[in-house]
Amino acid sequence: MKSLKALAFALICAAGAQSIAAAADVLPPDVREKVKGELVWHDASGGATTRARDETTNKDFIAETGITLKADFNADMTKFFAAKDADAQIPWSLIEFPTKGDFIRARDAGYLERLDTSIVDLSKLEKEAHDEYGVDVMRYGIVLTYNTDKFSGAQAPTSLRDLYDLERFPGKRCMFKYPQFGAVLESALLADGVTRDKLYPLDLDKAFAKLDTIKSEILWWSNGDDAIRLLSSGECAVGVAWSGRVYNAVKNDKAPLALAWQDSLYSAAVYAVPKGAPNAVAGQALIGHFIADTEGQKALVKIITYATDIKGLSATDYGDDVAAWIVAGDNAKQAILENADYYAKNLPDVVDRFNRWVAMN
Numbered sequence: 106m107k108s109l110k111a112l113a114f115a116l117i118c119a120a121g122a123q124s125i126a127a128a129a130d131v132l133p134p135d136v137r138e139k140v141k142g143e144l145v146w147h148d149a150s151g152g153a154t155t156r157a158r159d160e161t162t163n164k165d166f167i168a169e170t171g172i173t174l175k176a177d178f179n180a181d182m183t184k185f186f187a188a189k190d191a192d193a194q195i196p197w198s199l200i201e202f203p204t205k206g207d208f209i210r211a212r213d214a215g216y217l218e219r220l221d222t223s224i225v226d227l228s229k230l231e232k233e234a235h236d237e238y239g240v241d242v243m244r245y246g247i248v249l250t251y252n253t254d255k256f257s258g259a260q261a262p263t264s265l266r267d268l269y270d271l272e273r274f275p276g277k278r279c280m281f282k283y284p285q286f287g288a289v290l291e292s293a294l295l296a297d298g299v300t301r302d303k304l305y306p307l308d309l310d311k312a313f314a315k316l317d318t319i320k321s322e323i324l325w326w327s328n329g330d331d332a333i334r335l336l337s338s339g340e341c342a343v344g345v346a347w348s349g350r351v352y353n354a355v356k357n358d359k360a361p362l363a364l365a366w367q368d369s370l371y372s373a374a375v376y377a378v379p380k381g382a383p384n385a386v387a388g389q390a391l392i393g394h395f396i397a398d399t400e401g402q403k404a405l406v407k408i409i410t411y412a413t414d415i416k417g418l419s420a421t422d423y424g425d426d427v428a429a430w431i432v433a434g435d436n437a438k439q440a441i442l443e444n445a446d447y448y449a450k451n452l453p454d455v456v457d458r459f460n461r462w463v464a465m466n
Contacts, residue, residue: 130169131397136224136390140170144387146199147185148176149374152330153353154243157409162401166394172387180327181283182207189216189379198388200377204286205241206448208375212238213449218378218385225393234414239377240392243411244432246348246440247288247370250279250332253361255342262343265368269296269319276342279335282325284459285448288345288370289316291441295368305444309455313462325463336362345369349409352430366439371432374411406431 132140148155155176167174179185182202188195189211200217202208211217217238220227227235234241249265255276256262262274265288281287290307293315299308316323324341326332332346333353337360346364348371354360376395378388395401396415406412406423410430420428432440448455 131165131399132169132224132390132394136393137170139386140172140390142384142387143173143175144198144384144391145175145177145196146388146391147197147201147379148178149180149182149201149203150329151176151178151180152328153333153350154329154347154409154411157349157353157405160408161405162395162398165398165401166391169394170387170390174391181285182211185379186211189214195379195381196383197379198382198384199391200379201242202239202375202377204372204443204448205375205445206285206443206452208239208377209445209449210452211377211379212236216380218380218382218389220378220392221389224386224389226396229396229416231414231416234373239375240396240413241373242376242395242413243349243409244371244373244413245411246364246366246430246432246436247286247345247372247443248348248351248364248366248440249343249369250336250346250351250362250364251343252336252339252341253363254339261363261365263365263367264295265292265345265365265370266296267365268292268343268345269315271319271322274343276322277335277340277344278319278323279326279332279341279344279346280323281332281345282327282463284455285452286370286372286443288443289459290455291370291443292345301368301441304441305447306451307447307455309458313458316462333360333362336360348430348432349411352410352427353408366436369440370443371437371440372443372445 163174219237251262267274268278280289284290290312291304293312294304297311297315324335329347329350333350335341336344351362351364355362376392378385382388403423407427410427412431420431420433
C-alpha cells in the first residue's frame with residue numbers, strides 16, 4: 106500500500122513539474138541561455154502592484170531563467186532622469202515608466218535602447234501598445250474612489266468632478282502628491298467646467314485656482330498603498346486612487362471602497378531598457394517574457410486588474426469578476442486618456458509649479 110501511495114505521489118509530482126515547466130518556458134532556448142546574473146529594475150509602482158507581479162509574471166521569469174531579480178522602488182522618475190541627465194552610471198537594466206509621458210520624454214532624450222526583436226516578440230502585442238523603444242504594460246485607471254461607509258446608494262459620488270463638491274460630499278480628500286498620473290490638475294479643470302475635449306493643454310492658472318477651494322481638505326499620499334489606507338480607514342471620505350489598488354483592497358481586505366469611472370483618467374506604464382544598462386540582455390528578456398507569459402498575465406490581472414494589450418487576450422479571459430475593474434469597454438469610454446505628449450513636453454515645469462503651490466500656506 107505504501108509503495109502504491111509513493112508511486113501515485115511521484116506521478117503527481119512529475120505531472121506537476123511538467124505542467125510548471127510548460128507554463129514557464131516561454132522564451133526561445135537561445136534567449137534563455139543568455140539570461141544570467143542579476144537584474145535590478147526601476148520599479149515605479151511598489152506595494153500591491155509589485156507584490157502581484159512577484160507572485161505571477163516575475164516569479165515565472167525567475168523560474169525559467171534562474172536570474173536574481175531586485176526591485177528598486179522610486180515613486181516617480183526624478184532619480185532616473187537626474188542620473189541620465191548627469192550621464193551617471195545607472196544600476197537599472199529595466200525601467201518601469203509609470204506613464205507614457207515619462208517614457209516619451211526619456212525616448213526623445215536618447216536615454217533608451219531600441220528593443221531587440223529577437224528577444225522581445227512585438228508581434229504578440231496590439232499595434233498601439235508598443236513602439237521601437239518601449240512596451241505599454243498594465244493599463245490602469247486613475248479613478249474617483251470613495252468610502253462606502255461615508256457615501257452609498259443615490260448619495261454616492263458618480264464623477265471625478267464630485268471631488269470638489271464639499272457640500273454634498275464632506276470630508277477629507279486624498280490626492281497624489283505629484284501632478285501626473287493622479288488626476289490632480291485634470292480633476293480641478295473638469296470641476297471648473299472645462300469639457301473633456303478641451304482639457305489639454307492644461308490651463309494651470311485655472312487648475313490651481315480651483316484646487317485652492319479644497320486645499321485645506323486635502324490629505325496627500327505618495328504611494329498607492331497609502332491612498333488605500335487613508336480611504337479605507339475613513340480618514341479620507343473621497344479621493345483618487347489607482348483602480349487595481351482599489352480592487353485588491355476590496356477583494357482581499359473587504360475594504361469599504363467603491364469607484365466611479367466617469368471622468369476619471371487612465372494611462373499605462375511602459376517597460377523599456379535604458380542605455381548603459383548593466384545587464385541589458387536580461388532587461389530585454391524580462392520584457393519578452395512578460396509579453397509571452399499568457400498564463401502569468403491572467404494570474405496577474407486576477408490580483409491587480411492591470412491588463413496589457415496582448416493579442417488574443419480580452420477582458421473576458423480574466424474572468425467576469427474582474428471585467429468591471431479593467432480599463433476596457435464602457436469603463437474606458439467613461440474615462441479620459443491622460444495626454445502623454447502634453448506631459449512629455451511640460452512635466453518639469455508642471456512639477457515645479459505644483460511643488461511650489463503645495464508648499465504655500
